[in-house]
Amino acid sequence: MNPQIIVVDDDPMILKRAWNILSEADMKVVALKSGEQLLKHIADNPAPDLILLDIRMPEMDGFETLEKLRAIQKKGQETPVIFLTASEDDGAEEKGLSMGAMDFIKKPFIPGVLKIRVSHAVELIRLQRNLEQEVGEKTKENEQLFLDVVASLADAIDAKDTYTNGHSRRVAEYSKEIAKRYGYDEKNQDNIYMMGLLHDVGKIGVPDEVINKPGRLTDEEFAAIKKHPAIGAKILENIKGMPALASGARWHHERFDGRGYPEGIKGKEIPEQARIIAVADAYDAMTSNRSYRGALSQEKVREQIENGKESQFDPVFADIMIAMIDEDKDYKMHDSKIHGTES
Template sequence: MVPQIIVVDDDPIILKKTWNTLTDAGFKVVVFKSGKALLEHVKDNLAPDLILMDINMPEMDGFEVINELQKSKAAWKDTPVIFLTADEDEDTETKGLSLGAMDFIRKPFVASVLVLRVKHAVELIGLQRDLESMVDEKTKENELLFLHVVECLADAIDAKDKYTNGHSGRVADYSKEIAARYGYDEKRQEKIFMMGLLHDVGKIGVPDEVINKPGRLTDEEFACIKKHPAIGGKILSNIKEMPELAAGAKWHHERYDGRGYPEGLAGDDIPEEARIIAVADAYDAMASNRSYRGALPQEKVRSEIEKGKGSQFDPKFADIMLGMIDEDKDYRMRDKPMNEPTN
């Protein structure tokens, strides 16, 4: 694919010479007489490989134009700029580089030198983009591997409780959906999904006979169950690459009114993701079969979440869950991943 170069200069002689030189060298060249003309072009066209731009132009100088490019759509924002200038002032060069310019080419330029500088710049840009692509690909591979390990661990946690198969995955789904509706970007949604998968990891430290007891727990047994958030927080705090994982495990049983455990945090002192997971966890606990009771009717689940607004739950996240329940006319959300239709 032939590299495209855009040249911006108010001097028609420079434009013509640059166009001839770079076209003869095999580049596709588009020229503009002003920064404003370039910014109009940005609105409806694909970004080039490189922009060569004069600094001293009427109406908008090169510095103003590069500032505007930084505010435009991503591809243009990332397009490398080399300034064409007859000014050898050190402050000018410092300012241009600080604004994100890749380099400077002095005018009047020597044709062969211009071609070499542009070729080297385009090659360097291509190498950088290839490297970024390779890094992105490797990062995605690592993220998928990490997610697979997390899912396997979540399955192992759920396997301790024969009544709650799939609980961690459902809580992760509901948490991600609440976060999406609240406005989290995709990256934060993926993080809270993993936090949801691992929110009960501390149950590894709770005896199976306590988790699966069909009747009412004794005070001692309940005290044992209440240890799982702190245990989970401690386990996950060892994952230094994603410290927020520990927050979901440690604080998903805190209450908005401060009467939860393990630390009795209240309101905004509870990490936001943990407040989201708390609502998702409570919904699934009520909507699923448990060792001590069957799944509750949907209207009862809704009533309990409504009643818990401002006391057990952060009201804004409870309201989002209530909206999800109201959309789920046939009470099927508990049986399907969130990306599948519920009716």
């Protein structure tokens, strides 16, 4: 595709000369006489590959134009700018480069030099964009691969408990929905989803006969269960690229009033994501069949979460969970889809 270049200069002769030189080099050229015209053109048309911008113009000079241009363009999608200048002032070059200009071209320009400088700039821009696209695609592939591995690990952990298979995926989905309603952006929603998937990874260190025991646990057995947050955190601390993963595993059984485990921290000492996961985890526990009881009624689940505000749960996230329950008129949330993924 032929590169699209905008040339901005208040001198009609400069505009005509630049248009002729660059058009002969198979570039699509738009000639504009002022910064105001440039800003209007950018607002109404697709961004060009490159802007050649004169510094000394009446009413709005090149520096002010560039500043206003950057204000209307999204970060990471700024159009590269090369300043045109007849000045020998080193200070102007320093200022322009500090504002993010790509380069300077002196006027009056030599046709061959202008053509080569612009061609090289466009080639460099396109190489950078292609590289960014490839890196972005590879990053998405790696993130998906990591998510697949994490989901498989979560399924393997859940399979230890014959009564709660799929528990980690459901907790991840509820946590993501709570986070979304609370105002988390998409990236942080994805992060808490990952934390929810792995919150029970420490159960790998708990004997199956304890996890699946149908009756009341002995003190020794309950002590074994209470070790799983610390075990999980120890495992996840080895994932250096996502240090927050470990906090979901370590603190999802802490209580807002400080009577939880393993450390007995309370209130906002408990990391926010862990407070979200705690509500989601409790909801799934109450709405699932367990070895020692069946799933509770929706009314009972709502009552338990309401009663647990300020004691077991952060009231903010408990209220969000209650709102989700109230919207679930037919009590299908615990066995349906929240984000298009089977729970």
